[in-house]
Amino acid sequence: MKPGVTMIRTMTVGILAIGLAACQTVTPSPSAPAPSPVPSQTPLAPANVSDPGSIAFRINPSGNGAYYGWQMQIVKAARNKGFKPFTTEQLSAGQMKEYTLWPDSYQVRVYRLGELKSESWVDVLPGEVTVVYADYGLFSEDVKISREPDPARIDPNIDTTIWRIPISTTYGPETLFTDDGYQAEYTGPKNNGNPVGTGTVEITRNGQPFAEIDNADITGDKITGDIEYADGRVVDGDYLSDSHQIEPGSTTKWPDGTSFTGTYRVFDPLEGELRMADGNVWQGPVRERKPSGQGRLTWWEGGWMELPEGLAFPNQTGEFVCGGETVPAGECYYYGGEKLSGPDELATLIERDRQLAAKAAEAAAQKAATEATQQQVAAQGGCRNASGTFRDNTGNSTLQLDSPGQGSGNFVSYTYGSAQKYRFEIGFTYVTTPDSISVTYGNGTYSDAATGQVLQRMSVPSGTVPCRFDGNLLVMDGVEYRQ
Structure with missing residues (x-):
């Protein structure tokens, strides 16, 4: 082996070892999962079925890795009505958002920088916080x-409203019914699609406030609670959820002394006994707190009268069946609500009305015929019939024609500039046909309207322009003037 080879290998191994050591030094261990809460030594207050829960969206407090751009979206509730879907703003390391919700299963999506990271159905339980925890590290992301x-179940003195978004943000009213112009909306606790506990019911009629029920219980076949009507009425029965009406046989009393006992259509009297403020009593169909249809009217001072149509009261006219405790049933006669002596008086009044109606009809026909003739004459003569004073739609211009067919005329128009008012006036002669007017202009003057000082004199070209006139509207060269 040549000298230096071992040294190179040694150096290479040393460099590699240093590199590995460096990698191990900067690589953190995977982020630990969120620790489970330590069981409290204080007994928990029991949760009620009508208590809300919440979903808390928390981001790992570590500043390493994907520590920003996290969002939670709650798409829908499985069963509860009135839920309002929402998406949080983007959260970063250590941040949290907590939302109050009624118990149910919710479809929850978690995004990072717009990319879907997790989607699942999450249960919310009464008195519990469901935590959606975005856990991440340099090499992993998890929800x-x-x-x-x-x-608050551990310490009732804790004010959770400081950080928890209220139920009014996540839920709106639930529509209970819509019927005959009425609409009822419920705001209150619910659990997996079922109302629980008590809430508030607001009722409108044709969009206007009608009634409000506090401490409303809608869990049974009736809506019960403390009801207050906008018009001050008092009803001794409850509203039936299935049939959408006040309980039959209930009595409604109004501040003016009117009362009704019978059947209802939603909240409106339908048929029964209507005691009016003046003491008279109607038995039969009722509409808008008034007699309607066939029924019997009993006078406060005694006696009764059968009416084929209650809407005619109190201005009934005709022959009716009447009677009383001491008076046998028989015919009675009324005109405009006033009792008459007999059939002859009724016949006289009815004949008088017939003659008056005939005269009124004749006068109306004559007026219509006269107007039609005038319009026909005006249409035939057209502009040849135009004469008098006319004004344009702005009221700033006035046109005068002294006679039909031909004659002399005058035109005055006011204009404005800055704070000053100016007047233009010109005279002319004219000759008309049914559909045109030929005009020969004199000299026009342009002057200060306030002082009368003439600022300019000018001539205007004469000529012939289209014209039409219907007896009121005069149109010259497309400009409208009316008398």
């Missing part, structure tokens, strides 16, 4: 799911 108790 781990774990669960820990809500800190």
